[in-house]
Amino acid sequence: MRRTAALILFSIGIxxxxxxxxxWFVLTSLKSSAELTAIPPTLVPSIHFGFYRSALQQYGLxxxxxxxxxxxxxxxxxxxxxxxxxxxxxxxxxLKWTNLYLLLLxxxxxxxxxxxxxxxxxxxxxLEWLNTYQGLIAAYIALSLPLAIxxxxxxxxxxxxxxxxxxxxxxxxxxxxxxxxxxxxxxPGILTAGLLVFIQAWxxxxxxxxxxxxxxxxxxxVGIALFPGEYTMPWGEIAAAxxxxxxxxxxxTLVFQRGIVRGLSAGAVKG
Amino acid sequence: xxxxxxxxxxxxxxxxxxxxxxxxxxxxxxxxxSLYRLILTLPWLGEKMVGLENYTDLLSDPVARDSIRTTLxxxxxxxxxxxxxxxxxxxxxxQVFRGRGLLRxxxxxxxxxxxxxxxxxxxFIFNDRYGLINFLLFGADTSSYIAPLADxxxxxxxxxxxxxxxxxxxxxxxxxxxxxxxxxDLYEAAGIDGATPWQTFCRITLPLLKPALLLAVLFRxxxxxxxxxxxxxxxxxxPADATNVLQFYGYKKTFPEGMVGYGSAIAVMVFxxxxxxxxxxxxxxxxxxxxxxNP
Numbered sequence: 001m002r003r004t005a006a007l008i009l010f011s012i013g014i015x016x017x018x019x020x021x022x023x024w025f026v027l028t029s030l031k032s033s034a035e036l037t038a039i040p041p042t043l044v045p046s047i048h049f050g051f052y053r054s055a056l057q058q059y060g061l062x063x064x065x066x067x068x069x070x071x072x073x074x075x076x077x078x079x080x081x082x083x084x085x086x087x088x089x090x091x092x093x094x095l096k097w098t099n100l101y102l103l104l105l106x107x108x109x110x111x112x113x114x115x116x117x118x119x120x121x122x123x124x125x126x127l128e129w130l131n132t133y134q135g136l137i138a139a140y141i142a143l144s145l146p147l148a149i150x151x152x153x154x155x156x157x158x159x160x161x162x163x164x165x166x167x168x169x170x171x172x173x174x175x176x177x178x179x180x181x182x183x184x185x186x187x188p189g190i191l192t193a194g195l196l197v198f199i200q201a202w203x204x205x206x207x208x209x210x211x212x213x214x215x216x217x218x219x220x221x222v223g224i225a226l227f228p229g230e231y232t233m234p235w236g237e238i239a240a241a242x243x244x245x246x247x248x249x250x251x252x253t254l255v256f257q258r259g260i261v262r263g264l265s266a267g268a269v270k271g
Numbered sequence: 272x273x274x275x276x277x278x279x280x281x282x283x284x285x286x287x288x289x290x291x292x293x294x295x296x297x298x299x300x301x302x303x304x305s306l307y308r309l310i311l312t313l314p315w316l317g318e319k320m321v322g323l324e325n326y327t328d329l330l331s332d333p334v335a336r337d338s339i340r341t342t343l344x345x346x347x348x349x350x351x352x353x354x355x356x357x358x359x360x361x362x363x364x365x366q367v368f369r370g371r372g373l374l375r376x377x378x379x380x381x382x383x384x385x386x387x388x389x390x391x392x393x394x395f396i397f398n399d400r401y402g403l404i405n406f407l408l409f410g411a412d413t414s415s416y417i418a419p420l421a422d423x424x425x426x427x428x429x430x431x432x433x434x435x436x437x438x439x440x441x442x443x444x445x446x447x448x449x450x451x452x453x454x455x456d457l458y459e460a461a462g463i464d465g466a467t468p469w470q471t472f473c474r475i476t477l478p479l480l481k482p483a484l485l486l487a488v489l490f491r492x493x494x495x496x497x498x499x500x501x502x503x504x505x506x507x508x509x510p511a512d513a514t515n516v517l518q519f520y521g522y523k524k525t526f527p528e529g530m531v532g533y534g535s536a537i538a539v540m541v542f543x544x545x546x547x548x549x550x551x552x553x554x555x556x557x558x559x560x561x562x563x564x565n566p
Contacts, residue, residue: 010363011370015377021436022384024403025392037401040411082285089282098279108294110545112497114521115538118304118531119297142293145286174278203385205500210526221387225504235395242388253383257376264441265448 022246029239036236051236052244059234061241063216064223068245070133071208071219072201075140079148079197080190082141087152088178092161102153105146113206121210131214139207144197151196151263155189156182192263195256199249220245304535311529325536335537337512338520341427342544345516346495349434353491354484356435357442364443365450382440390504393433394420397505423513426506430514433501438494442487449483450476489552496545517541 027045028036029052035042055061090098120139121130129135159182167177183190205221212218218226224245227238253260305326308319329335364375381389396403399418409415419425453476461471499518502508508515508523515523517537525534 004368007363007366007368010359011368011374014360014363015374017436018377018380018440021392021396022380022389025388025395028395039401039406039413041401041403041406082289085282086286089279093276093279095276095279098283101283105290108290108298110493110549111294111298112518112521112538112541112545113499114497114518114525114534115301115542116294116297117522118525118535118538119300120293121526122300123292123297138289139293142289145290149286174282199383203387205385205387205503206522209503210522221385221500224385224391225387225500227391235398235401238391239395242391246384246388249383249385250380253379254376257372257379260379261375261444264444 025239026243029236029243031236033236051240054234055237055240055244059223059227059237059241060215061223061244064218064220064241065244067133067212067217068202068220071136071140072198074133075137075144075201076194076198078137079141079144080152080194083145083148083152083193084156084178084183084190086145087149087156088182090149090153091156092164102150105149109146117207117210120207124211130211131217133217136208136211136217136219139211140201140204143204143207144200147200148193148197151193152186152189155186155192158189159185188259191256192259195252195260196263199252202245202249301535301538304532305539307532309531311531313529321532325533328533329536329540334512334515335520338515338517339540339544341513341515342496342498342517344427345431345434345498346492349431349438349495350488350491352435353439353442354446354487356439357446357487358480358484360439360443361446361450364447378440378443380440381437384437386437386500387504389433389437390501393429393436393501394505397429420506421510423510426510426514430498430501430505433505434495434498438491442491445487445490446480446483449480449486452483453479485552485555489549492548492552493545496541496548517544 027043030047030049031042031045032048032050035045035048090102124130124135124139127135129138163185164177164181167181168174172180203221204219205225208219208222209225212222215223220241224238224241227234227241304318306320306322308316308321308324310316360378364371364378384392395401397419399405399416399421400413402416402419404419405416408417417425419429457475457479458471461475466474497518498516499522502514502516502519503522506514508519518541521534521537521541524530524537528534
């Protein structure tokens with residue numbers, strides 16, 4: 001009995017810790033201007049959508065949403081395509097140097113972003129890819145590949161090789177085997193890797209900040225970080241934009257939490 | 272299969288291309304540039320080899336020394352607290368009870384929120400006029416309201432709080448994976464021997480959790496060394512450089528100020544710090560495993 005009571009108490013404490021700060025921001029976004037500056041603060045807002053309207057109309061929030069969707073979506077798809085090819089080769093052809101490659105990828109992902117940011121900027125400048133979608137997408141692919149390859153390799157290794165050998169005997173090429181046999185069987189792994197890559201790309205700020213200086217192509221994190229306002233910050237609009245940027249991620253996390261937890265701990269424990 | 276290695280190579284080439292061009296080459300290039308004087312705002316000077324001058328400048332630059340100190344303090348305060356909270360959350364999530372799945376999903380929320388969003392969120396909570404913290408501390412007495420982000424010490428504490436809130440879930444998940452790897456018969460045996468829950472925790476759970484804890488420390492340290500978003504949004508490194516962590520200083524030198532050579536030297540130093548810290552942890556990890564085998 002005492003154990004149950006303690007568990008309930010701790011669970012409530014943990015839930016409050018995780019939820020209250022963000023919930024406060026969501027409530028802020030639903031306030032009216034008067035409620036926003038009221039002291040004592042308004043706990044239950046009158047569900048006003050004024051800040052959403054002004055974030056969309058005055059601050060062009062929709063463009064940032066669109067840019068983020070294009071960049072994160074394309075980066076995820078290309079990373080998973082390239083990553084599954086690589087992970088398949090690593091999982092199936094037990095070559096010595098492919099394991100070295102895995103270690104190299106791990107080492108790369110430990111480098112601080114600042115250690116590659118300058119040269120990446122110079123390369124994109126030379127390609128005239130600064131302030132373009134393809135420039136940021138290319139940087140994100142390189143940034144996400146280590147994580148994607150690690151997770152996908154873990155999942156591909158779990159597919160029994162016999163199934164694949166049967167397909168090869170039946171005359172499938174390696175590529176056909178990958179697409180027709182392995183990918184469907186490793187679908188949960190693909191989904192997990194895809195989600196983690198998408199969340200990483202959707203949230204990334206450092207490279208987006210240095211590569212996208214033109215507001216027309218900036219992604220949501222850059223837009224939210226650089227919200228204009230010298231003397232008084234437009235907190236209501238910032239909260240509205242933040243809520244819009246976060247809700248899709250929270251929905252994805254709630255729906256696919258099992259896969260995400262497995263991917264995070266697989267990546268970590270095996271790493 | 273004779274053709275295997277060639278096909279393997281073919282499958283790996285696209286990943287080589289991206290990783291090589293946008294990660295490996297830039298890393299080497301950063302090392303090279305750290306030996307050059309290259310200033311983007313003065314392009315006519317070109318690239319001039321200056322040897323270790325950027326590094327000697329770095330060592331005599333008081334802002335850089337403060338920045339190293341700030342970064343180390345940031346790591347030393349946030350990581351133990353993240354681990355402590357993470358362990359607490361993991362211990363609760365390891366119990367069997369109704370609603371555990373829901374609680375695990377809730378714990379993921381701070382992790383899933385974009386860091387820029389959580390930075391703005393905490394900046395608002397610490398706001399000097401409408402911030403929740405001010406109201407909780409002083410009620411409606413607005414005359415005693417403080418501006419935490421304008422005070423050097425409080426700004427650092429605010430950023431640490433925001434970092435701990437956001438990254439505790441990740442630590443919790445790694446520790447939870449470690450907890451779930453401990454077999455039940457050990458707990459049963461301890462129960463038969465009449466061990467108290469506290470004894471069980473100290474003698475069984477903690478020692479067996481050591482690898483997971485060290486892993487969490489390793490990942491969190493590498494990540495905390497590159498803290499940037501929080502500082503950029505909440506304080507811009509200020510007030511008076513109080514929150515000027517290394518990755519922010521490196522960014523400021525390289526991009527807004529265009530001092531690519533000097534910025535690269537900072538980048539190399541951040542890398543060396545994460546390398547040294549990682550090796551130290553791995554060493555501790557190995558010795559602890561040896562201890563486990565010969566108690």
